[in-house]
Amino acid sequence: MCFRLQQIFSVSNYTVFPEKIANVKKSIQYLAMRSRPNTVRLREVKCATEIKTYLKSKKLKGKHIRVETLSPYGLQGIIYDDGKNQQIATNGFHEGIVIEIEGVERVFDNLYPEGKPIEQWFQDLVVIPGNRLNFVLVEQFE
Numbered sequence: 001m002c003f004r005l006q007q008i009f010s011v012s013n014y015t016v017f018p019e020k021i022a023n024v025k026k027s028i029q030y031l032a033m034r035s036r037p038n039t040v041r042l043r044e045v046k047c048a049t050e051i052k053t054y055l056k057s058k059k060l061k062g063k064h065i066r067v068e069t070l071s072p073y074g075l076q077g078i079i080y081d082d083g084k085n086q087q088i089a090t091n092g093f094h095e096g097i098v099i100e101i102e103g104v105e106r107v108f109d110n111l112y113p114e115g116k117p118i119e120q121w122f123q124d125l126v127v128i129p130g131n132r133l134n135f136v137l138v139e140q141f142e
Contacts, residue, residue: 025101025115027054032113044088047110048095055099056141063098064138065107067122069131076131083124084111095138096121 031050048064055062069076072092079089088094088111096109098118106115125133 024058024060028097028099028108028115029113032108032110044095044110047108048097051097051108052139052141055097059142060099061140061142063140064095065098066093066095066136066138067125067133068093068136069127069133071131075128078128079133080126081111081124082126083116083120088125094125 028051031054032047034050052062052064067079069079069092071077077090077092078087079092079094080086081088094109096107096112098105098107099115100106101115105118107118107121108115112121122133122135127133
């Protein structure tokens, strides 16, 4: 279960009030924007790791997720994002962090630093005919 950013919420001993919601969002956006290593293959991994580390430091819940194709090689390793109109992976996987904000689970990654509803995020991912995407929960954290 992801954390909720609503009126007031409490996870462990950490409480976030409405005025803090914007700060949490800005911090996540900053981390996603700066996670731009030279190798395209590592962008989403570095981004997801940095966001997860930040959320854990604030004792906030989230999910580290990954989508995988049937194979990381050749055409089967390509993932395209219809929302961005671009190829986002050639290695057969893409990762992001899911948190719940005002009742909506949103994915934050190197493509969507502002977050995107998980259903729309997953729906926009495209692979070649005959291939498929598998959804993997890498880690659920608090």
